[in-house]
Amino acid sequence: MTLQSDRAGQADETGPAGRRGQREPVTQHAPVGGVARIAALVRDADPGAGWAVGGADGPDAVVEAVDPATAPDVGGLVGVLAVWPVIGVLVDAGELALHTPLTAYGAGDGLPAGTTAHHLLTHGSGVSPALFGLAERLCGRPLAGFAADRIWGPLGMTRTGFTADGTLCAPAADLGRFLSHLLAPAGGPVSPAWTAQSLRIRTGELLPARGLLWHPAAHGSWSHGEGPVLWISPRGQRWAALLPTIPSAPLRTAFREAAFT
Numbered sequence: 001m002t003l004q005s006d007r008a009g010q011a012d013e014t015g016p017a018g019r020r021g022q023r024e025p026v027t028q029h030a031p032v033g034g035v036a037r038i039a040a041l042v043r044d045a046d047p048g049a050g051w052a053v054g055g056a057d058g059p060d061a062v063v064e065a066v067d068p069a070t071a072p073d074v075g076g077l078v079g080v081l082a083v084w085p086v087i088g089v090l091v092d093a094g095e096l097a098l099h100t101p102l103t104a105y106g107a108g109d110g111l112p113a114g115t116t117a118h119h120l121l122t123h124g125s126g127v128s129p130a131l132f133g134l135a136e137r138l139c140g141r142p143l144a145g146f147a148a149d150r151i152w153g154p155l156g157m158t159r160t161g162f163t164a165d166g167t168l169c170a171p172a173a174d175l176g177r178f179l180s181h182l183l184a185p186a187g188g189p190v191s192p193a194w195t196a197q198s199l200r201i202r203t204g205e206l207l208p209a210r211g212l213l214w215h216p217a218a219h220g221s222w223s224h225g226e227g228p229v230l231w232i233s234p235r236g237q238r239w240a241a242l243l244p245t246i247p248s249a250p251l252r253t254a255f256r257e258a259a260f261t
Helices: 032-045 075-092 117-121 129-139 143-152 172-183 192-198 249-260
Strands: 050-055 058-063 222-224 229-233 238-243
Touching: 032 050, 032 058, 032 249, 050 172, 058 172, 075 117, 075 129, 075 143, 075 172, 075 192, 075 222, 075 229, 117 129, 129 143, 172 229, 172 238, 229 249, 238 249
Parallel strands: none
Antiparallel strands: 050 058, 050 238, 222 229, 229 238
């Protein structure tokens, strides 16, 4: 199964719901009722949103944002799309140990003594400048270029990248490529070992529980983001991505429920 072109499968200009610019899934391999339910939910709540759902073999459905020529701003996902996979490459290569103080790598200025990459990966919902800087220091080059060459390029995420002003942009189809890869058993730039390490509770009995930049969510899934948001469930072999035009907690919850139940 392969993802279609970002422009493929667009509905007629008026669309089945009679709204200009509406799109239906460009691929559809899940039970028709499930995809139709998700499509109706998003169409009613946020007609301009992009979204995708699928599994290890690829997407069941992909709907791009209203303007297919412009990849949406996914700056809220920079941690999991750029920093997290690059940190994984460094850990797999033995160039970074998660529990070694950052000072051993010449990083961590201004942070409490003994701060480690593990602390930064399990703290808060965003990516700290220290973690971003650590990744660039160990890569020996800007993170944008390293991620493009080592992560996005090999996965065919050709429309994912940073703009001139530093904003990360990506279409729903590229997010599907990324998430499908994370469920694949082997091969590719993000190792199954790194994914497995990250998608488990790393904070002991402390609350809120966290993995490595991923947070446990309902139905055995893990999530990242509160505007644009990704979910992945290794147990269920499912993933989902939502790119709303306006962040909405009710839409996030309803979309997740429809995607994983």
